[in-house]
Amino acid sequence: MTDAGFDFNAFQRHVIEEFRANEGRVGGPFSGADLVLLTTIGARTGKERTSPLGVLVIDGTPVVVASAMGADKHPDWFHNIRRNPVVTVETGTETYQAVAAAPDGADRDALFARVVALEPGFGDYQDKTTRRIPVVTLTRIDDGRAAWARGLGDFLVEAHDWLRAELAGLRRQVDDLIAGGDEPLHAGRPGLGHEMRTHCLEFCAALKLHHTGEDRGGFPMLAHRFPGLAPVLERLAEEHVVVARLQERLRALVDSYEPGRTDLARLRSDLEDLATRLEEHFQYEERTVVSALNTLGPAPDFS
Structure with a gap:
């Protein structure tokens, strides 16, 4: 008043x-x-x-x-x-x-x-x-769904959901290691620690590929079509750099994994930090660019 x-x-x-x-x-x-x-x-x-x-x-x-x-x-x-x-x-x-x-x-x-x-x-x-x-x-x-059933924005959300599921699975593997410890090789069968290491490296490679595709493909297309998104795209690119640092720290810890020696609590903490940062990043990205991405073209069909 x-x-x-x-x-x-x-x-x-x-x-x-x-x-x-x-x-x-x-x-x-x-x-x-x-x-x-x-x-x-x-x-x-x-x-x-x-x-x-x-x-x-x-x-x-x-x-x-x-x-x-x-x-x-x-x-x-x-x-x-x-x-x-x-x-x-x-x-x-x-x-x-x-x-x-x-x-x-x-x-x-x-x-x-x-x-x-x-x-x-x-x-x-x-x-x-x-x-x-x-x-x-x-x-x-304009949403784009009048022209195609699934747009590039929908594909982005699907990629995020896959990465979310993979990261959740990786966290469960580390929890299992903390709860029961690793097992040595049995008749050539890798132990849980080896499976965790393989899973982690595959996840990090997929996440790096996803962010590289955005930086070199999706973001430049959005910047050209919607110049007003510049501050959003700058923030997302900066977050990619932060996430990449977290990935490198995680990879270094996983690469050096040794049953009974690796600090699993630290590994779990690093995973949680990465998961928290990624979820915040994914949510902001989905809130700000999905609709715009859907106007640029249909989702790729890998069937």
Whole structure:
């Protein structure tokens, strides 16, 4: 509540309710205005946040402006898209996902000039602040399932699920070693430790291949099609480097495995660390790029 007794959050909730109840039409100060509801993921909270915003369509692309009515700070929703650029857009008659991008430099200036030509009030807002008001484009993500049953994003999730299952199996093998100890070779049959080592090396090779494919194939294609995903792709690439270090530490420990000598508690701890990091990585990747990947092509068919 402000000093003047105006509850901005309550006002926004009322606008959102009216928007959804009347197919995007809102009265009062927004009567006749073209609005969208933009749902972002909170940069700090990870929770969904919905904001009603004026929208312009320039060269067929919806554009919103982080004006905050000329305030000296960027609105919260803009901070959110810088961390999580995949957003949900409601027009009143349809809802779709989009990638939000804020061009810099001359590109921003040219786009802002076109915005002001259509809506001079945004120029007045810029005159009120030294803050360079961002302009945000919303590139629609079309699912792709109309063209193919399984897309590249679905294939990504399937690969993650396979890696999750393999890692869970590897952790069970180490638990068995801790519980019962390793057995020596019996008539040429490898002991549990040997099976664990083989399984671990195969898993690490598969994970490395998966991440190499993303870095050299999937991520460049996404960056070309959806430039607004750049911060997401940079974060994912950095996480690949961290995971690779964890893999090397794990491989070194497994390669030197000796029954009765290797510190199995440390091995289990390293596995748990890798599993935790990977799950966080997989979940973030699935939340941010799966829908976009599904637009790029069908999943490969290995049948």
